[in-house]
Structures are given as structure tokens and as C-alpha cells.
Amino acid sequence: MKGVAPLIGIPLVGVIVLVGTVLMLILPAIFLRMHLIQVVGYVYEYDNSQLYLLVLLSKTYNDKPIYTQIADNLQTGNPDITFVRGELERIVGDRCFNLTTSTRIIAQSDCTPSKYTVNAEIVLPYKPDSLVETLTLVVD
Amino acid sequence: LRKGIAPLAIALIAMLVLVGVEGVILVNFVYRMEFSIRAAKEASIVEKINEVEFVKRGLDKALIYSFHQASYFIASKGGYSDFDGVPSYNCIPYWRNYATTNYPTNFLENIEDNSIKDLNSYAEALSNDITVPEYEKVERVLPQKIKNIEDAIKCSYYRCTKGCESSEVKNIEGCSEFCKGAEKICGEDAKNYPVEFSGPGTISKEGLKEINLQCIAPFDPSYTFTWPTISTYVNILLVNRSVVTNYGEEETCNIGSASFEAYKVLEISGDNLQLYSDSVTITIIPYILYVTAEGTTVNYPGGPYYDVVIGATASDKLKFASETLEIKDNVNMSKRIKTNILKLFDRGRENFVAQDKTGDAIEDAVSTHDCDDFKEDVTSSINSKISNLQTSLNGQYSAENINFDLKADDIQFDSSCNSTVAVRVLTKMKDTENKYPVYDYGAKTTKQRNIQLRFYVLSGNYIIQPTASKCE
Numbered sequence: 001m002k003g004v005a006p007l008i009g010i011p012l013v014g015v016i017v018l019v020g021t022v023l024m025l026i027l028p029a030i031f032l033r034m035h036l037i038q039v040v041g042y043v044y045e046y047d048n049s050q051l052y053l054l055v056l057l058s059k060t061y062n063d064k065p066i067y068t069q070i071a072d073n074l075q076t077g078n079p080d081i082t083f084v085r086g087e088l089e090r091i092v093g094d095r096c097f098n099l100t101t102s103t104r105i106i107a108q109s110d111c112t113p114s115k116y117t118v119n120a121e122i123v124l125p126y127k128p129d130s131l132v133e134t135l136t137l138v139v140d
Numbered sequence: 141l142r143k144g145i146a147p148l149a150i151a152l153i154a155m156l157v158l159v160g161v162e163g164v165i166l167v168n169f170v171y172r173m174e175f176s177i178r179a180a181k182e183a184s185i186v187e188k189i190n191e192v193e194f195v196k197r198g199l200d201k202a203l204i205y206s207f208h209q210a211s212y213f214i215a216s217k218g219g220y221s222d223f224d225g226v227p228s229y230n231c232i233p234y235w236r237n238y239a240t241t242n243y244p245t246n247f248l249e250n251i252e253d254n255s256i257k258d259l260n261s262y263a264e265a266l267s268n269d270i271t272v273p274e275y276e277k278v279e280r281v282l283p284q285k286i287k288n289i290e291d292a293i294k295c296s297y298y299r300c301t302k303g304c305e306s307s308e309v310k311n312i313e314g315c316s317e318f319c320k321g322a323e324k325i326c327g328e329d330a331k332n333y334p335v336e337f338s339g340p341g342t343i344s345k346e347g348l349k350e351i352n353l354q355c356i357a358p359f360d361p362s363y364t365f366t367w368p369t370i371s372t373y374v375n376i377l378l379v380n381r382s383v384v385t386n387y388g389e390e391e392t393c394n395i396g397s398a399s400f401e402a403y404k405v406l407e408i409s410g411d412n413l414q415l416y417s418d419s420v421t422i423t424i425i426p427y428i429l430y431v432t433a434e435g436t437t438v439n440y441p442g443g444p445y446y447d448v449v450i451g452a453t454a455s456d457k458l459k460f461a462s463e464t465l466e467i468k469d470n471v472n473m474s475k476r477i478k479t480n481i482l483k484l485f486d487r488g489r490e491n492f493v494a495q496d497k498t499g500d501a502i503e504d505a506v507s508t509h510d511c512d513d514f515k516e517d518v519t520s521s522i523n524s525k526i527s528n529l530q531t532s533l534n535g536q537y538s539a540e541n542i543n544f545d546l547k548a549d550d551i552q553f554d555s556s557c558n559s560t561v562a563v564r565v566l567t568k569m570k571d572t573e574n575k576y577p578v579y580d581y582g583a584k585t586t587k588q589r590n591i592q593l594r595f596y597v598l599s600g601n602y603i604i605q606p607t608a609s610k611c612e
Contacts (some may be wrong), residue, residue, distance in 0.1 A: 014151030018158060025162050029169050036176040050190045057197065068201060072577045075586050120191075123198040123262050125577030126209040127586040131265040132198070 049116040049139045052091050056099075056137075057122065059087060067122060074101065074133050075124040081106065096140040101133050113140040185465055192460065192467055195266050202262035203255070203278070203452050203475050208576035210254035211481045211591055218595035219244030219485060221254060223611055228596075231611035232566070235492055235595040236499075238603060243493045247485055252278045252450075259452060273456035273471060280448050449476050480541065480571040484593045487542055488569055491533065492597050498546070498565045499599030501525040506601060511557035518558050522548050526565060541573035554602045562600040564607070569593040 057067040061083050073081045085107035088097055096113035099106045116139050121132045218233040220226060226242045227234045235242055244250065256278040263272040451474035460467040491497050505525040509518050526546050533544040545568040554560035575588040598606050 011151060014148065014154075018151060018155050021155070022158050022162065026165065029166060033169055033172065033176075036173060036180075050187060054190055054193060057194075065201075067197065068204075071201065072588075076577050076588055078588060120194045121198060121266060121268075122194075123202045123205065123266065125586050126205050126258055126579045128261075128579065131202075131262050 049137060050118045050120070052088075052097075052139060053099075053118055053120050053135065053137045055091050056084070056087060057120070061087060070106065070135075071122055071124045071133075074104075075127060075130070085109075092139055098136075098138040100136050100138075102136075106135070111140075113138045115140045181464060188460060188462075188465055188467065192270060192458065192469060195270055195272060195458065196469070196471065198266050199259075199263065199272070199452075199471055200473060200475060202259055202266075203450060203473060204477055205577070206255040206258035206262065206278070207251070207450050207475075207477050207479070208591075209258050209578050210251045211479060212576065212578040212589065213254055213581070214247060214251045215481065215484065215591050215593040217611070218593065219247030219250060221250040227606045227608040228611055229564075229607055229609050232594050232596055234564075234598055234606050234608075235488070235567075236496060236597040236599065237606050238499075238599060241493045243489050244485075248280060248482075251481070252280065255450070256452070269460060270467075271459045273454040273458060275452045275454045275471075277453045278450060280450060448479055448482065449474055451475075478574060479591075480573055481591060483540060484542065484569050484571055484591065487537060487540070488567070488593055488595065492567060492595070496597070496599060497529055497533075498526070498563075498567070498597040501529045502561070502563045502600050506559045506561055509559040511559050513558050515553055515558050518553070518561060519548075519551055522551060522561065522563055526563075541571060543570040543572045544568070545570065550607065552602065552604055560600075560602040562598065562602040562604040565597045565599070567595055567597055 057065075057070075059066050061069065066084065066087060069079055069081055070084065073079060084099065088099060088107050089109070096109045096111040098108040098113050100108075118137050118139075120135050120137075122135055123132050124130060214221060217223075217231050218228075218235060220228070220233050223231075223233055227237060233242055233244070256275055259275050259278060263275060266272050451472070453472045457468045458471045459469075502522055502525065505521040506518065508521060526548050530544050530546040533546075537544070547566045547568075548563050549566045550564040552562045570590045570592045572590060575590055577586055578589050578591075579586045580589065596606070598604075
């Protein structure tokens with residue numbers, strides 16, 4: 001039996017060292033790669049969310065720019081902008097979304113999003129102390 | 141010993157293989173990492189470009205909001221931004237002080253000046269890590285062709301080939317100049333024969349005569365004039381100076397559209413009032429001789445009213461700079477803006493500056509009274525006539541969506557005669573077609589509001605100094 005022990009022990013040690021070395025070298029690389037993929041994926045998705053907002057603000061509804069309809073409503077309370085939810089649904093598909101300002105909700109889906117948050121400043125009709133408002137779009 | 145070495149050799153070989161495999165993976169990974177980093181950078185560039193796009197779109201809207209705000213503000217002050225040398229009461233100017241008129245000929249410049257202040261407030265509010273430059277100029281963009289017409293007028297010549305023998309032509313002062321043949325009029329003298337282009341319409345001014353006088357009216361090619369310099373026959377409507385006694389009256393007299401039948405007018409462009417012939421090589425420019433009371437002023441503020449194009453220019457650029465990205469972008473812009481502001485001012489000028497319709501109404505009212513009549517009766521007559529005038533104007537301009545609101549808000553009687561009165565009429569002219577979201581400094585709110593032009597007219601047979609107050 002004494003002669004057998006070294007025969008089993010040496011390869012075992014070799015395998016352990018080998019596996020350890022491989023894990024040590026490869027795992028960080030794998031983790032780093034996953035991280036980068038995540039980062040790029042996030043930024044990519046973030047940009048898409050930003051484009052959703054840009055698309056929304058570039059569209060017209062009833063032949064009037066949605067941008068000015070939202071801006072006018074935020075400053076004066078008119079016109080009615082409940083249509084924004086429908087327009088956003090067309091843009092983002094079945095994803096959850098939420099379009100808000102610092103004080104009010106403009107449009108939101110039935111589910112609550114939390115993943116990608118983009119902000120954009122829009123100009124409002126003239127009022128000396130309130131010229132711009134930040135729109136926040138959260139999309140999953 | 142050999143038996144002991146064999147596993148070690150296998151392990152060593154396996155290790156070498158694994159290190160080799162790992163090397164391949166690592167090389168691949170490094171390559172992918174570089175790609176990933178580049179993708180992340182590209183994504184961040186797109187993000188910033190999107191942000192710049194948001195800012196530029198915001199500036200676009202800001203220009204429109206600023207113009208409407210300035211229009212509302214300046215119209216509420218009768219076209220003035222300050223009242224230096226112009227009597228005013230409660231920040232409303234006297235457009236007419238008996239025979240003296242104070243029409244704000246620079247009302248559009250005042251609107252532009254106020255627009256730029258507001259626009260720069262927006263630009264400042266939009267500046268964060270993206271720097272938005274200060275705008276230096278906001279002005280009405282006239283098509284290049286119209287800008288150049290002034291040059292053309294400074295040195296132009298007209299040669300009439302038909303109709304010169306008409307007695308009506310001969311009788312019109314100065315008209316013979318047009319029949320001398322290729323007479324070139326340059327410099328200031330050219331302004332004695334100003335022309336104005338206009339769209340076709342109807343001749344509505346009673347007493348004016350359309351003379352079928354055909355003239356060649358080429359522009360001096362030495363001027364950079366973008367309209368074709370091709371000689372074009374046009375009918376010219378000659379306006380007899382004796383008929384047109386006040387500046388502005390002639391604007392209702394446009395060339396009859398029949399004059400252009402031969403040219404098959406296809407379209408009247410919104411801004412530049414060009415008439416296009418069906419031949420692409422010729423642009424026909426219709427002219428009206430524009431005879432002013434002074435006979436020397438070149439002016440073409442009127443004509444058909446369309447939306448205006450407002451441009452904003454900044455010599456600096458929008459800027460963003462980070463370690464990896466630098467953006468510089470032009471922020472000059474021009475926007476077509478729907479507005480009736482020009483029409484409001486012109487209709488106001490027509491009725492209360494070129495003519496004194498309020499004064500006529502007051503004169504009409506007091507003519508039925510004697511000195512001994514009760515003040516209340518005289519006041520009632522005046523109010524009635526002013527009300528009639530208001531009704532008449534509202535009927536006349538209902539198609540133009542202008543609402544007149546006239547109110548005799550101060551009637552002063554001569555102490556010795558109750559039919560000798562001075563009447564101050566507050567005149568409000570509202571554009572009922574459009575509402576804009578504008579801020580009212582009195583109400584301190586921003587709401588959808590109509591633009592309203594306000595001014596006073598002081599008239600009557602009792603001469604007093606206009607009650608004035610400083611506008612704070």
C-alpha cells in the first residue's frame with residue numbers, strides 16, 4: 001500500500017494544481033468579460049431608451065408636435081396629453097415604461113420599470129423662473 | 141522511477157495544453173475586450189450626440205416661444221419697448237395725439253430684440269455640460285430676393301412702351317418720367333420713384349385708376365440681384381397722388397389679377413410674394429407704384445400677410461468636450477412662425493394713424509350737441525359713436541380674425557362748452573385666430589392667450605395735453 005500512495009498522490013496534486021491554475025487564470029477573465037458585456041449591454045440599452053424619448057419628442061399627434069404639447073401642458077395645464085401613453089406603447093412595445101417630471105407622472109405602463117433611466121431637458125413656454133423641465137423616462 | 145515520472149509527464153503535458161488553450165482564450169478575450177471598449181465608447185458618443193440633439197430641439201422650440209412671448213409683450217405696449225419721446229399712460233402709448241401720430245415703425249425690431257433676450261435665457265437654462273452659446277441676433281428672415289430689392293430700387297430704371305399717351309398718365313405728377321425711355325434713376329433720386337411688389341388682388345380704393353401702361357422694368361444688372369434681369373412686361377397700376385393723400389392708403393390697391401393672365405400665374409409664394417410663370421426661366425415681378433404722402437419713402441411692410449420666418453444667429457458654437465469626445469455644432473436656426481402680428485399692426489395703422497376714424501366718430505358725436513347740452517348726453521353720444529365704430533371695424537375685419545375693442549376711457553370737457561371735448565380712446569385689437577402660451581407680467585402666469593395690440597388715441601375738438609405716466 002505504501003507504494004501505491006505516491007502513485008495516486010502525485011497525479012492528484014498535479015490535477016489540483018492544474019485546475020487551480022486554470023481557474024485562477026481563466027475565471028477572472030470570464031468575470032471581466034461578463035462585466036464588460038453587461039456594461040456595453042447597459043449602455044446600448046440606455047442609448048436605445050434615450051432614443052425612445054427622442055423619437056417620442058420628435059413625433060406629432062393631431063398634426064401638432066408632441067414636444068410642444070407636453071411642454072405646453074406642463075406649463076399651462078393644456079392641452080390634454082393622455083395620448084402620450086399610447087404613443088409610448090407604440091415606441092417601446094411591451095416593455096414597462098414610466099415618463100415623469102420631478103413633480104408629476106406624464107405616462108406609465110401597467111407594470112413598473114426600473115432598469116434604464118434617461119433624462120432630457122425640454123423647454124417650456126416662457127415663464128421667467130421656469131424655462132426648462134427635466135423629463136425622465138424609465139424603461140425595462 | 142519511470143512509473144513515477146509518467147503521471148508527472150502527463151500532468152505537465154496537460155498543463156502545457158491548458159496554458160496554450162488559455163493563451164488562445166486570453167488573446168481572443170483581449171481582442172474582444174478592445175472591441176467591447178470601443179463599443180462602449182461608441183455608445184457613449186451616441187448618448188452625447190442624443191443629448192446635443194435634445195438641446196438643439198429645445199432651442200428650436202425656444203425660438204418660437206420667445207417670439208410669441210415678445211410679440212405678446214410688445215403688442216401689449218403698443219409696439220414699443222420703451223416710450224422715450226412718446227407719451228404713454230399705464231405703459232400704453234398714444235398712437236395718435238390729435239394730428240400727431242406715433243406709429244411704432246420699428247415694432248418688429250422691438251419684438252426681435254425682446255425675442256433675443258428670452259431666447260438667451262432659454263440658452264442659459266439649457267447649458268450644462270453642453271455649452272450653449274449666446275445668440276446675437278434674432279430677426280425676420282426675408283428671402284434674399286426681397287432683401288436685394290432695396291438695392292434694385294436704389295438704381296433702377298423704367299421704360300414704358302405703351303399707354304404713355306393716355307391723358308391719365310400725363311396728368312399724373314412725375315409719371316412722364318416713366319415714358320422717357322430707358323431712363324435710369326440712381327441713388328437717392330430713385331426713391332422718388334419707389335416701387336412695391338405685391339400679390340394680385342382687387343382694386344378696392346375708389347377713385348384709383350388702373351391704366352394699361354406697359355413698361356419694361358429691368359433691374360440694373362450691376363447689382364447682385366437674384367431675380368432674373370430679363371425684361372418683363374408688366375402692367376403697372378399708377379396711383380394718382382391727389383387721390384392718395386395719406387401714407388398707407390395705397391396698400392389696398394393691388395394689381396388686378398387680370399394683369400397676369402398672360403403669364404399664367406401658377407403660385408404666389410408665402411414669403412417672397414413672387415409670381416411664377418409657367419416658364420421656369422422667367423419670374424414675373426408685379427409692381428405697384430408706391431406713392432407716399434412725402435413721395436420719397438420706400439416702404440413695403442404691408443402686402444399680403446403670411447407667417448414670418450424668424451432666424452436666430454450665434455457666432456459661437458454649441459460645445460461639449462470630454463477626454464474622449466469633442467462636439468462643436470452650429471446653432472443658427474430659422475423657424476417659420478404662424479403669427480398675425482404684422483396684420484394687427486398694419487390694420488391699426490390703417491385705421492388710427494393713416495386715418496383718424498376715432499376722431500371722425502367723436503367729431504360726428506359732438507356735432508349733434510350744443511355747449512349747453514348735458515355732459516351725460518354728450519358722453520352718451522360719444523360712447524354710442526365709438527361703439528358703432530367698433531361694430532363697423534369688427535364687421536370689416538371679421539374675416540381677418542381681428543377683434544376691435546374701443547373704449548372712451550377718458551372724456552374731458554371744456555369748462556365753457558360741453559360739446560367741446562377731448563376723448564382718449566383705449567383701442568385693443570386682438571388676433572382671435574391664434575392663441576399662444578405666453579407669460580403675462582401683470583397676472584404673473586403663463587397661459588394660452590391671444591395676442592392683443594393696445595394703444596391710445598386722443599382726439600376731439602378740445603386740445604389738451606395727453607395724460608401720461610411713466611412706465612415702470
